[in-house]
Amino acid sequence: MAGRADIVERLRAHGVLGGAPVVELEWLAANGELRPLQRGDVLSGRSMGEVTTLNVMLTGRCSLYVDRGRSRKRVMEWVAGEVTGTLPYSRLTVPPGDVVAEEPSDVWAVSRDRFPEMIRECPEVTAILVHVMTDRARHFTSSDLRDEKVLALGKLAAGLAHELNNPASAIVRSTKELAERFEEVVATAKALTGAGLTAAQFAAIEAVRDTCLASPERTWSPMEQADREEAFTDWIESRGGDPTTAAP
Secondary structure (H helix, E strand, O other), X not given: OHHHXXXXXXXXXXXXXXXXXXXXXXXXXXXXXXXXXXXXXXXXXXXXXXXXXXXXXEEEEEEEEEEEOOEEEEEEEEEOOOEEEOOOOOOOOOOOOEEEEEEEEEEXXXXXXXXXXXXXXXXXXXXXXXXXXXHHHHHHHHHHHHHHHHHHHHHHHHHHHHHHHHHHHHHHHHHHHHHHHHHHHHHHHHHHHHOOOOHHHHHHHHHHHHHHHHOOOXXXXXXXXXXXXXXXXXXXXXOOOOHHHHOO
């Protein structure tokens, strides 16, 4: 009897249920049991099967951990003065994750089998718990939406990074190729200057260049490119030239 009176006093000081009529708190005290938890103890979890009790947090702190793909995320926390577990009219059977004690805690547990009588004998406690259930459902919905938005944002960021990386890589390659071509132009200019060409020979070179610039651009396949390079090499060698001087 003394133990029950102590539980009633602790329930009267409870943040969520303390405002209910004393007679209803006395019913809760007479129809539950104290569950002391140590840090790391699992109050409820998937490995334990269905959630079968209403858990009134008298002291301590518990957290709900849910697997989100490759990570384990803490999605809710309950401290002294709050309630967790199954609630009247709730369809919760299998918990979404593990409820773990973060520190030594005292929990007053009321079996789900007592709910029909509790609904009949404790209307105000029942109404309070229904509000708690509504708030909990709202929290889970907002948490899921937030996770979906974060996931979508991550995919968008990855796609954007990929789209930016492609042109950036092309720019880097083109810049490197431009620097190489510039060195080739300088080397070619030096070679032409030292060759002692006549005005007529320079005019012939200019004519060839103009012809090349006037020709429509065409993309050659690797096989066609190899055949053209081989033919050009043969043409240079047939005239006693060094084909390495014409290497691209």
